Amino acid sequence: MYQAIVFLPLLGFLIVGLFGNSLGARASEYITSGFLVIAAVLSWVAFFSVGIGSTEAFTVPLLRFIDSGTLQSDWALRVDTLTVVMLVVVNTVSALVHIYSIGYMHHDPHRPRFFAYLSLFTFAMLMLVTSDNLVQMFFGWEGVGLASYLLIGFWYKRPSANAAAIKAFVVNRVGDFGFILGIAGVFLLFGSVNFDTIFATAASYVPVEGAVENTAVAFNFLGWDVDRAGALTVICLLLFMGAMGKSAQVPLHTWLPDAMEGPTPVSALIHAATMVTAGVFMLARLSPIFELSHTALLVVTFIGAITAFFAATVGLVQNDIKRVIAYSTCSQLGYMFVALGMGFYSAAIFHLFTHAFFKALLFLGSGSVIHAVSDEQDMRKMGGLKKLIPTTYWMMVIGTLALTGVGIPGTIIGTAGFFSKDAIVEGAFAGIGHNAVAGFAFTLLVIAAIFTSFYSWRLIFMTFHGKPRATADVMHHVHESPPVMLVPLFILAVGALMAGVVFHDQFVGEGYDxxxxxxxxMLPENHILHEVHDVPLWVKLSPFIAMVIGFVVAYQFYIRKPETPKYLAAQHRGLYAFLLNKWYFDELYDFLFVRTAKRLGTFLWKKGDGAVIDGLGPDGVSAWVIDVTNRVVKLQTGYLYHYAFVMLIGVAALVTWMMLGSSF
Incomplete structure (x- = not known):
């Protein structure tokens, strides 16, 4: 069964990728979508068998992969609760995206290629989440990077799509460089890349007070001799660098909003189930290592809190409907990393699980809006769509309710985001006293919750309420999406409403063990599962209050007094421009890296290659030879007395040399 779950998407990719043009677009859609639906159903069977049931973790061996010296890496599927949770997330969302794409991409002439890429993307993510060792994980890690490049740049005739694909690929290479160094460090330290071996011996590297081996050098990194006490921290920070790239954490976040250049189903798949969740999964999988490095967890918490706040502030002023949701993803990933930094790993995966449903719902819902308004994405040119596409409207409202965490504190009444996001906020407060940046993280998460509610309802009000701002021709053609696009929205809406209340106890409640x-x-001294239930009432109410504040302000700005946003933007031009330009991260990187690289390249090209290498090398030698030959050629005049004169000079030179040479 598990082989089928993993390899059915690969089979779909191979069939459609090789024979798609012969099979035709419709057959390609049915083959890939059918395989994904089967894989999704089997994933839920595995989830209830391993997670809910009593089946213990096990490994499914596939083949020998690498056997070189002491490096041994077999290809095997690691099946435990974390694996089956990710299988459900990846295959469920991917199957629904495949089905949705049948309607959304109906007019695209390259549908076989698109569906082949979707299946390849899914397979790469499945290889990542089922990996039994770091080398296999890196294979899937790079696979999703490749597939994302292909999908973001799917419309390759658009320069903006090509630029976004390259940007995603390059920025992720920065993080991946740290990841591969972390893998090398793990192998150097533990002599293995297999998870069971690493986890079994990791505890021996925890510093013991007064022990002599604490000062023993484990390895040299960047000229710094790292002792056993610091080795785990260095490795964890390098691995986290890889997670920052894939999961778009500051400062390696700049690729994520630009990934909106790909088709909307691609955005849903990247932001909800694959790619960006890889970093969260990796840290959760390696919790036996990260749990032993307090410093690394502090860094994870700090970066996650900064990212949650940063992305939420930028989302306040974005006008592209997909970019608003993209920055929402970036912010919610920050929440997940705060939970990981607190050692509250189950809450991070719980939010990943619930987030997949409502974020896929929002992205596919935005695709339905874009489909209805003739591919327009600027919310300033929408408005008044509620009555024209009511089904899409209510699906978007459900997704917004889940994202903002609507629910009644202290009860089981609430959307998916209410249970998972509130658990992280409460966990951040519970970590005060154990984590030096916990109070800082808690404050930023609550502020980010206010902003999340504001920009989410801003999207709803600008898109569906008020007077229509689109042209009469566009409004005349507004229509509801076909059933093939709406059915996936209905299924995701059920998850967005029910996933939290149904699975809360299993993820973070009494059914945890x-x-x-x-x-x-989790270390024995990590009591966050118990401490999170003892936080004060005001802490439990804070996400709810934040959600209400954001809603009220958005309603005031965009329903009651819609002229207010323009007035505030004019009054605070500097702040508005700062947020609209995403804190100028792109401009800063362009100044520090892009322009510098171009200037260096130009200098090496013109001065190094042109003037020095070519000037003194091929061009210099050839010019000298030509000059000499041109001078020699002048001696070939054709007159006999010239040749006789040269011969006499030669004889005189020879006699002179013999006379003078013999005297020495």
């Missing part, structure tokens, strides 16, 4: 078994590791 029976559900997670040994998939996640």
């Amino acid at each position: 029976a559900f997670w078994k040994t998939a996640l590791y």
Whole structure:
């Protein structure tokens, strides 16, 4: 069964990728979508068998992969609760995206290629989440990077799509460089890349007070001799660098909003189920290592809090409907990393799980809006769509309710985001006293929750309410999406409403031990599961209050007094421009890296290659030879007395040399 779950998407990719043009677009859609639906159903079977049921973790061996010296890496599928949770997320969302794409991409002439890429993307993510060792994980890691490049740049005739694809690929290479160094460090330290071996011996590297081996050099990194006490921290920070790239954490976040250049189903798949969740999964999988490095967890918490706040501020002023949701993804990923930094690994995966449903719902819902308004994405040119596309409207409202965490504190009444996001906020407060940046993280998360509510309802009000701002021709053609696009929205809406209340106890409640078994590791002194239930009432109410504040302000700005946003933007031009330009990260990187690289390249080209290498090398030698030959050629005049004169000079020179040479 598990082989089928993983390899059915690969089979779909191979069939459609090789024979798609012969099979035709419709057959390609049915083959890839059918395989993904089967894989999704089997994933839910695995989820209830391993997670909810009593099946213990096990490994499915596939083949020998690498056997070189002491490096041994077999290709195997690691099946435990963490794996089956990710299988459900990846395959469910991917199957619905495949089905949705049948309607959304109906007029695209390259549908076989698109569906082949979608299946390849899914397979690469499945290889990542089922990996039994770091080398296999890196294979899937790079696979999703490649597939994202292909999908973001799917419309390759658009310069903006090509630029976004290259940007995503390059920025991720920065993080991946750290990841591969971390893998090398793990192998150097533990002599293995297999998870079981690493986890079994990691505890021996925890510094013991007064022990002599604490000062023993483990390895040299950047000229710095790292002792055993610091080795785990260095490795964890390098691995986290890889997670920052894939999961778009500041400062390696700049690729994520530009990824909106790809088709909307691609955005849904990247932001909800694949790619950006890889970093969160990787840290959760390696919890036995990260749990032993307090410094690394502090860094993870700090970066996550900054990212959650930063992305939320930028989302306040974006006008592209997809970019608003993209920055929402970036912010929610920050929440997940705060949970990971607190050692609250199950809450991070719980939010990943619920987030997949409502974020896919929002992206596919935005695709339905774009489909209805003739591919327009600027919310300033929408408005008044509620009555024209009511089904899409209510689906978007459900997604917004889940994202903003609507629910009643202290009860089981709430959307998916209410249970998972509130758990992270409460966990951040519970970490005060154990984590030096916990109070800082808690404050930023609550502020980010206010901003999240504001920009989410701003999207709803600008898009669906008020007077229509589109042209009469566009409004005349507004229409509801076909059933093939709406059915996936209905299914995702059920998850956005029910996933939190149904699975809360298993992920972070009383059923934690029976559900997670040994998939996640926490030190005995990590009591956050118990402490999170003892936080003050005002802490539990804070996300709810933040949600209400954001809603009220958005309603005031965009329904009651829609002229207010323009007035505030004019009054605070500097702040508005700062947020609209995403804190000028792109401009800063362009100044520091892009322009510098171009100037260096130009200098090496013109001065190094042109003037020095070519000037003194091929061009210099050839010019000298030509000059000499041109001078020699002048002696070939054709007159006999010239040749006789030269011969006499030669004889005189020879006699002179013999006379003078013999005297020495």
